[in-house]
Ligand code: SF4
């Protein structure tokens with residue numbers, strides 16, 4: 268692995284031996300924005316070892332990352348209403364969100380959830396750039412604050428890690444690499460298990476862990492495959508996921524404009540860059556510290572780039588340098604392109620109004636949709652086989668009625684069937700039924716119309732009311748049968764045939 272960037276050094280123009288390469292005053296290096304920074308010219312991967320950085324943003328990012336990790340990992344442990352705070356119970360087709368229970372029939376609400384998240388991300392990106400990527404995305408949170416911490420602990424700082432990369436295999440390298448991969452695997456397994464707990468609950472997960480894999484093959488394979496993917500991603504793939512795979516990075520170029528808050532380099536203040544004391548050099552001392560700390564290996568001085576995940580490491584790094592060289596902080600800072608160009612950032616602009624309006628409209632519709640969610644679910648499906656049955660006395664349709672009780676306590680339900688069809692009778696569900704908490708009841712419902720009253724197919728409504736009368740569920744259905752005219756003709760024919768066969772006639 269070749270070392271691309273020198274270590275941090277603030278040298279003077281006359282300083283000897285400083286590794287930092289100063290660019291001649293007045294001449295910023297030509298940006299190479301046509302290639303991905305982590306791919307060498309021969310197509311091989313250039314593995315990034317970002318240097319350590321300290322500062323205000325790093326501290327806040329670390330604190331927020333630990334808070335987020337705590338939230339990600341603790342939700343399956345927090346009981347709300349007797350269930351984990353977030354429990355996606357796929358086996359029972361129920362979803363628990365902080366005591367709120369949705370059934371599979373309410374899955375359509377996910378559309379509003381995802382649309383709301385999408386519009387929120389649009390609005391936040393237009394206002395604050397890639398705040399999500401740098402501060403809250405699980406990829407960044409776990410990579411920067413868990414896996415890279417382990418790596419640094421075992422292999423040392425960026426310089427030591429690069430040296431270890433290029434060193435030949437030895438016992439020491441083998442032990443360090445082995446210990447790192449082992450810890451990575453353990454952390455990946457812990458995350459994979461806790462992720463599975465979102466779907467099976469912790470007690471069930473504990474039971475699985477104590478039993479033989481053969482008793483729960485699907486979960487066993489899932490955990491190891493998912494842990495393997497995590498390990499591959501966090502140990503090797505890393506920033507490539509943000510650069511090559513994540514669609515959000517590409518989408519952001521369509522969402523931001525010159526007034527979006529991003530992390531940028533103030534070239535008016537920094538250029539021409541040059542070592543301290545270089546005649547005519549501006550504030551950038553060309554130390555390359557901002558590049559060395561960048562987890563995607565880019566040079567923010569070349570302008571806003573797709574690879575920038577907004578982690579603010581370069582802001583802290585440059586502020587540290589500016590403090591050392593007694594220059595004002597903020598050469599690299601959170602600012603809009605307009606602000607960096609000396610203009611004024613306009614927070615309120617047409618795209619912000621459009622995204623906010625879409626978000627508001629979506630929130631109103633979602634609020635209404637969620638308010639219509641009932642504490643029970645109802646479905647009426649025709650029993651497979653013939654759609655209807657005709658016998659000498661009646662026309663018959665058969666259905667299954669499914670009542671899902673989403674509440675934790677048992678609820679009584681009464682079922683009625685309404686239709687503009689005299690003579691309609693039913694078998695099944697004629698008496699009130701009780702459905703245990705978080706359980707469902709499936710019962711047959713047979714609708715019968717006597718032949719003399721039958722006048723062709725007709726719509727009907729199944730109504731289910733809870734015992735307390737607090738809500739009613741309705742499902743419309745269609746009673747199917749032959750054309751009434753054909754039925755009458757058949758009756759006439761059989762009457763005539765019977766008459767022809769009668770003894771008097773013979
Ligand atoms: S350019 Fe700065 S903010 Fe962007 S990814 Fe690199 S270090 Fe983070």
Ligand code: SF4
Nearest residue numbers: 551552554555557585
């Ligand atoms: S922008 Fe700041 S950190 Fe980057 S090279 Fe210039 S002085 Fe150093």
